[in-house]
Amino acid sequence: MSPSFLSYVHPSPTSPWGTYLSQVDRVEPYLGKLARWSETLKRPKRALIVDVPIELDNGTIAHYEGYRVQHNLSRGPGKGGVRFHPDVTLEEVMALSAWMTVKCAAVNLPYGGAKGGIRVDPKVLSRNELEKVTRRYTSEIGLIIGPHSDIPAPDVNTNGQIMAWMMDTYSMNTGSTATGVVTGKPIHLGGSLGRVKATGRGVFVTGREAARRMGLSLDGARVAVQGFGNVGSVAAELFAEAGAKVVAVQDHTGTLVHEGGFDMPALMAFSQANGGIAGFKEGEKVDNEAFWDVKTEILIPAALEGQLTAERARRTTAKLVLEGANGPTVPEADDILASRGILVVPDVICNAGGVTVSYFEWVQDFSSFFWTEDEINQRLDRIMVGAFDHIWAKGEEHKIALRTATYAVACERILIAREERGLYP
Numbered sequence: 244m245s246p247s248f249l250s251y252v253h254p255s256p257t258s259p260w261g262t263y264l265s266q267v268d269r270v271e272p273y274l275g276k277l278a279r280w281s282e283t284l285k286r287p288k289r290a291l292i293v294d295v296p297i298e299l300d301n302g303t304i305a306h307y308e309g310y311r312v313q314h315n316l317s318r319g320p321g322k323g324g325v326r327f328h329p330d331v332t333l334e335e336v337m338a339l340s341a342w343m344t345v346k347c348a349a350v351n352l353p354y355g356g357a358k359g360g361i362r363v364d365p366k367v368l369s370r371n372e373l374e375k376v377t378r379r380y381t382s383e384i385g386l387i388i389g390p391h392s393d394i395p396a397p398d399v400n401t402n403g404q405i406m407a408w409m410m411d412t413y414s415m416n417t418g419s420t421a422t423g424v425v426t427g428k429p430i431h432l433g434g435s436l437g438r439v440k441a442t443g444r445g446v447f448v449t450g451r452e453a454a455r456r457m458g459l460s461l462d463g464a465r466v467a468v469q470g471f472g473n474v475g476s477v478a479a480e481l482f483a484e485a486g487a488k489v490v491a492v493q494d495h496t497g498t499l500v501h502e503g504g505f506d507m508p509a510l511m512a513f514s515q516a517n518g519g520i521a522g523f524k525e526g527e528k529v530d531n532e533a534f535w536d537v538k539t540e541i542l543i544p545a546a547l548e549g550q551l552t553a554e555r556a557r558r559t560t561a562k563l564v565l566e567g568a569n570g571p572t573v574p575e576a577d578d579i580l581a582s583r584g585i586l587v588v589p590d591v592i593c594n595a596g597g598v599t600v601s602y603f604e605w606v607q608d609f610s611s612f613f614w615t616e617d618e619i620n621q622r623l624d625r626i627m628v629g630a631f632d633h634i635w636a637k638g639e640e641h642k643i644a645l646r647t648a649t650y651a652v653a654c655e656r657i658l659i660a661r662e663e664r665g666l667y668p
Contacts, residue, residue, distance in 0.1 A: 257573050259338030259548050265574040270650035273641060277658040284344075284654060287337050288355075289313040293383035295361060297375040307376060311359040311384040313393055314340035317660040320391055321357030322347055322598060324398025324427075325405070327376075331360035335548070339398075342569050343598070346591040348653035350630040352602045357393050359384065365400050377405050381412040388413065390423035390609075396601050397427040399547070407432055423608040426601035435604035437619035438597075443477025443567070444620065445596020446543060448627045449588050450478070450565045451485065453645075456635065457586055459540060459562060462486035465504075467539040467561070469493045470546030471520055474567040474594065476511050478543055483507040491537040493546075494520050498534045501526035535559055544571035545594075551576050559585070566590035581644055589646035591653065592627075592634055599626055 254261040267284050274281060295307040310333055313321040323343040336358045344356025361380055365373055387393055397406055406425045410432065413424045422433035430436065437444075454461055464487040468475045471494040479489045488504030496519030499505075505525055513523045521528075535555040542559055544550050545567025551559075556576035564580060564587045566572060572580070572587065580587055600623055607613045614622075638648035 254334065257549065257575075258334060259570055260334045260341075262549070262570055262574055263338045263341045266646065266650055267654070269647050270654055273643070273647070273651040274654060274658065277655060277662065280658045280661050281654075283315065283317075283658065283661050284341070287312050287314045287340060288316055289387065290333065290337065291384060291387060292333060293380065295363075295376055295380045295383060297372060297379055299372055300369050307361050307363045307380075309359070309361040309380045309383060310336045311387060311393070311395075312336045312340040312357060313387065314356040314358075315344040315657060315661075316355035316392075317657055317664060318348060318355055319353040320355065320389075321393035322352070322354035322396070322601065323356055323358035324396045325359040325361075325380075325401050325409075326399035327361050327363050327365045327401055327405075328399050329362060329364040331362045336360050338548070339569055342591055344657060345650060345653040346595045346598060348656040349592050349634065349649050350595045350599055350626055351656065352598065354394075354598070354602065357395075358398075359395055360398075373405075374408055377408040378412045381409045382416060385413055385416055388424060390421055390605075394423065394601075394605060395425045396598075403427060403429045403434060406434075423605055426604040428604070433604070433608045435600055435607055435613070435619060436616035437623065438600045438604060439473055440477045441600035441619075441623060442474045442594050442597030443479075443545075444481060444623060445599065445627050446474060446478040446545070446565050446567045446593055447481035447485075448596070448624055449593045449631050450482070450541065450543075450563065452628060452631045452635075453563055453565075453586060453588050454541070457563065463488065464541055465490045465537075465539040466541045466543065467491035467534065467537050468543045468545060468567075469534060469550060469571075470544070470568060471514055472545070474597075475543060475545035476514065478545065478565070478567055479505075480507045480511060482541070487541065490539060491534055492520055492526075493531060493534045496521035498529050498531050499523060499526035500529050500533075500537055541565065543567050546571070549573055551580075553579055556580050556583075556585075561585060564588070566593045569594065577644070577646065587644070587646060589649050591646075592630060592649050595630070596623055596627060599623055 293309045340358035347354040428434035542561035548570035551572040553575040556579040
């Protein structure tokens with residue numbers, strides 16, 4: 244079983260929850276009178292741990308531990324993905340839910356933050372077993388999710404099919420079709436065009452805006468991408484289309500380096516067909532740790548949290564770090580990057596494109612009126628650029644790092660809502 248909720252009051256500084264708490268501590272001096280409410284940000288509103296038993300194909304009974312955490316609902320219903328991974332813990336889900344709270348506020352969406360997960364390796368399950376796990380988990384957390392209370396979405400190892408099963412299970416249990424209970428669904432079940440590529444597109448848009456302000460030309464700029472799923476691959480593709488060279492790629496199958504720049508359409512097609520980049524004809528296979536030594540102008544950590552450590556921060560040659568993953572940079576590494584003059588676009592704005600288009604999907608489901616992909620991308624770009632402009636101005640005003648500026652903007656919005664709503668009863 245996971246450690247109790249109370250054990251996370253004083254977590255390790257490098258753990259996901261410890262990293263989040265450190266980020267909140269850094270923003271408190273910029274909250275003024277709202278700082279009296281800051282403890283609100285340090286405690287999840289609700290944390291649910293559920294048992295997920297299923298009968299496996301061989302007739303045995305297996306039990307998996309599932310979580311759904313609602314961090315803050317002051318600005319609206321909870322919003323956040325569900326991940327299936329053997330290393331999922333309550334603490335990780337708590338941190339991810341908190342980052343969702345900040346992320347939604349940073350781009351001014353009418354959501355609070357939530358997150359879910361099951362400690363399971365989906366790769367060892369059959370399709371039948373995966374469906375059973377998904378449906379049982381959905382039934383267990385059905386107590387707290389809903390179109391107006393908490394809306395899950397895909398995350399690590401989950402996808403549109405998982406969302407379809409979740410939507411159907413919730414709908415069966417409530418007696419009516421509720422397409423708005425999840426986002427990231429298949430298009431014909433109320434999904435939105437542009438959703439699959441939205442997070443990677445947001446990474447590119449914020450990266451483009453940051454590069455422009457720091458005088459970094461994308462034409463010929465070298466890009467290194469860790470994680471080659473929907474986020475990393477799409478961001479890499481868009482940077483390549485803008486004239487940059489993707490010179491290093493790492494995923495769970497290994498690391499490839501190609502100084503001349505990869506043929507992105509070919510690499511993406513190969514990865515999708517083979518379940519990873521290992522064996523691709525271009526580039527040199529190198530040790531995974533060597534990824535952090537590749538000469539590059541733009542580094543995109545788009546895998547899991549805690550990857551950019553202090554030691555790796557000292558080694559990178561990047562001028563711009565774009566956090567495609569949630570929480571990829573530990574606090575000590577943040578300080579090292581700042582001291583080296585390396586600009587970091589933090590996860591809570593950099594990868595907010597996914598939740599923004601999830602918001603579009605939710606709105607479209609309620610109205611039963613759907614936009615074209617061009618309309619989706621235009622709306623996404625406008626929101627992301629506007630949010631980045633506001634955060635950049637906050638950073639310039641207070642002479643603070645972009646992460647602290649993002650938290651200052653987001654936490655102010657969250658705590659104003661908390662203060663104006665008051666405490667009940």
